[in-house]
Amino acid sequence: MIFLRGRIIGQLECGRSQLEVSEELGAQSVISRLSQRFQDDGNVSRCYSTGRPRVTTPNENRYLVVTAKRNRRSTASDLSRQLSSATGTTVSRQTVYRRLGHIGLYARRPVRCVPLTATHCRLRLAWSREHAMWTPQQWSCVMFSDESRFRLQSDSRRTFI
Secondary structure: OHHHHHHHHHHHHOOOOHHHHHHHHOOHHHHHHHHHHHHHHOOOOOOOOOOOOOOOOHHHHHHHHHHHHHOOOOOHHHHHHHHHHHHOOOOOHHHHHHHHHHOOOOOOOOOOOOOOOHHHHHHHHHHHHHOOOOOHHHHOOOOOOOOOEEOOOOOOOOEEO
16 A cells, blocks of 8 residues: 555656546545645655544553463453453453454354264275265265254254254
C-alpha cells in the first residue's frame, strides 16, 4: 500500500494530472486527498485514525499470551482476573478472547478418539490399496454411512444410525 502511494505521488510530481493517474490506478478522490496531504505536510502515510484507544498495552497482551500458554486449561475469565491482579488493568472476558484470537489461540474442546494401533494402520493401508483402482461405476454401488447420535426421546438412550 505504501508503494502504491509512492507511485501516485511520483506520477503527480512528473507532471501527470490527477485524472490521468486515476484512470490508470483508479479512485480519483483517494488520489486527490493523497496529493493534498502530500502538499500540506510532505507525508503519504495514513493519518492517525480516531476511535477508542486500546485498553491493553502490547506488554499486557504478551502477558495474556504467556499466561494462556503456561496454563492451557485457564478460561478467558481466569486470564482477565490474573491480568487485573498482576497489572491493575481491568478487561472483559471478550477482550481477552479477542487478544488471544489475534495470535491464533482459540478455545477448543478436546477430541476423544480411539488411537489407531499398528494393526489398524496396516489393515487400512491394505484396504486402500485394494480399492485404489476402482472405477466410478464400482464406487457408485457403495453406500457410505456414519454413526450419529440422535435423541429421539427425553431420556439419554442412544440411537445409532
